[in-house]
Amino acid sequence: MTAVYPSLRTHPADDPSCPALWDALREVTDPEIPISVVDMGLIVDLKQRDGVVNVKLTFTALGCPAMDFIMDDIRERLLREPGVRAVRIEVVWDPVWSKERLSEEGIELMRSWGISA
Amino acid sequence: MTGTAAARIDNAALFAVLASLADNKQAIGRRYAYWANGAPALEAAVAAAAMTQDEIGHARTLYPLLEDFAQAAADPRQVAPETRTLRYHLAFLDSEFASWSDFVATNFLLDGALTTFFEAAQHSAYEPLRQRARKIVQEEQVHRTHAEGWVRRLAKAGGAVRQALVSSLQRLWQETLCWFGPDDDPVMSQLYREGFIDAPPAELRSRYLQRVMPLLESLAIEMPARFDPESKRWLPGEALPWERWEAGSRRLRPAGQEATEEEQP
Numbered sequence: 001m002t003a004v005y006p007s008l009r010t011h012p013a014d015d016p017s018c019p020a021l022w023d024a025l026r027e028v029t030d031p032e033i034p035i036s037v038v039d040m041g042l043i044v045d046l047k048q049r050d051g052v053v054n055v056k057l058t059f060t061a062l063g064c065p066a067m068d069f070i071m072d073d074i075r076e077r078l079l080r081e082p083g084v085r086a087v088r089i090e091v092v093w094d095p096v097w098s099k100e101r102l103s104e105e106g107i108e109l110m111r112s113w114g115i116s117a
Numbered sequence: 118m119t120g121t122a123a124a125r126i127d128n129a130a131l132f133a134v135l136a137s138l139a140d141n142k143q144a145i146g147r148r149y150a151y152w153a154n155g156a157p158a159l160e161a162a163v164a165a166a167a168m169t170q171d172e173i174g175h176a177r178t179l180y181p182l183l184e185d186f187a188q189a190a191a192d193p194r195q196v197a198p199e200t201r202t203l204r205y206h207l208a209f210l211d212s213e214f215a216s217w218s219d220f221v222a223t224n225f226l227l228d229g230a231l232t233t234f235f236e237a238a239q240h241s242a243y244e245p246l247r248q249r250a251r252k253i254v255q256e257e258q259v260h261r262t263h264a265e266g267w268v269r270r271l272a273k274a275g276g277a278v279r280q281a282l283v284s285s286l287q288r289l290w291q292e293t294l295c296w297f298g299p300d301d302d303p304v305m306s307q308l309y310r311e312g313f314i315d316a317p318p319a320e321l322r323s324r325y326l327q328r329v330m331p332l333l334e335s336l337a338i339e340m341p342a343r344f345d346p347e348s349k350r351w352l353p354g355e356a357l358p359w360e361r362w363e364a365g366s367r368r369l370r371p372a373g374q375e376a377t378e379e380e381q382p
Contacts, residue, residue, distance in 0.1 A: 061170070061171065061174060061256060062171065062175055062177070062178045062249070062252055062253065062256060063170040063172070063174020063175070063177070064174065065170065092248065093248035093249055093251065093252040094247070094248045094251060096251050096252050096255050097252075098255075
């Protein structure tokens with residue numbers, strides 16, 4: 001079972017799921033493996049209101065050494081989107097990350113790097 | 118998600134246990150770190166490095182919670198590991214591990230005891246603990262596999278190797294059992310009453326023994342615990358040294374050391 005996340009390929013631009021922002025985050029990759037934070041399943045929720053984007057973010061491990069880098073990259077990329085003037089990130093641990101959160105693309109990429117997924 | 122002064126939680130019991138959990142996780146991580154370059158096999162060293170990262174990560178996610186409590190206002194230095202001077206980890210962790218068997222015993226016993234607590238907190242009324250508990254329990258599954266594999270391996274090696282393991286287990290045994298507190302421990306009992314954990318201290322201790330005793334029994338490693346057929350529960354097999362229990366820091370005063378003024382009745 002894999003997860004599917006919003007995208008302009010599947011959703012209209014004005015869809016409340018903010019597909020353009022999800023696509024923007026597909027350009028933000030994990031510093032250790034070239035897989036996006038979306039395909040990795042780290043984005044739990046994303047909402048935009050009055051130019052403020054609220055992101056709920058999780059990590060694969062509590063001891064992830066790249067947490068700060070990833071949060072900086074997410075903030076920086078979303079602020080480049082038109083109409084976004086602030087980004088608020090909340091780190092959450094529920095749901096607990098598991099392989100089921102990977103997208104189909106994420107699984108393929110992991111396998112191409114020799115990582116079981 | 119740190120709280121503002123107005124929204125701070127006033128709960129000394131929860132604050133104390135969170136501080137103890139964070140300090141123990143931090144100290145375990147620091148002790149493990151040494152063995153990332155000294156374990157008896159390359160695979161074990163890699164695992165030690167990964168487990169170090171996990172343990173430090175657990176500490177890193179627990180310390181910020183302390184800021185949410187009114188109790189933090191008394192001494193704000195004590196909420197961050199960089200400035201904290203109090204040490205609420207087990208006395209066993211005061212010194213470097215003497216051998217690899219201390220690593221294995223710490224993972225199997227102490228970290229197993231902490232995981233028993235987190236298992237009991239997976240439906241905690243305190244949401245930040247509930248969230249972290251579920252994630253920690255998930256991550257600890259592989260630590261447990263590592264611990265049990267090495268306990269088996271060292272025990273079956275026999276001779277001095279087995280004896281070293283037994284010695285490490287014995288040195289950590291009582292203090293780990295005591296960490297849950299006396300059966301009437303006001304701190305853990307309050308956490309249970311208020312829905313932060315789902316069992317009182319005696320039950321937690323019994324669950325912990327259920328976690329470790331079947332493997333030890335199967336390897337004929339005799340530790341002071343007994344199975345009570347009536348209640349179908351594992352219980353300590355000897356009186357625990359509560360005269361050395363330091364309730365504030367949730368650790369045992371080393372044998373022969375005088376009680377501090379704070380801890381004297």
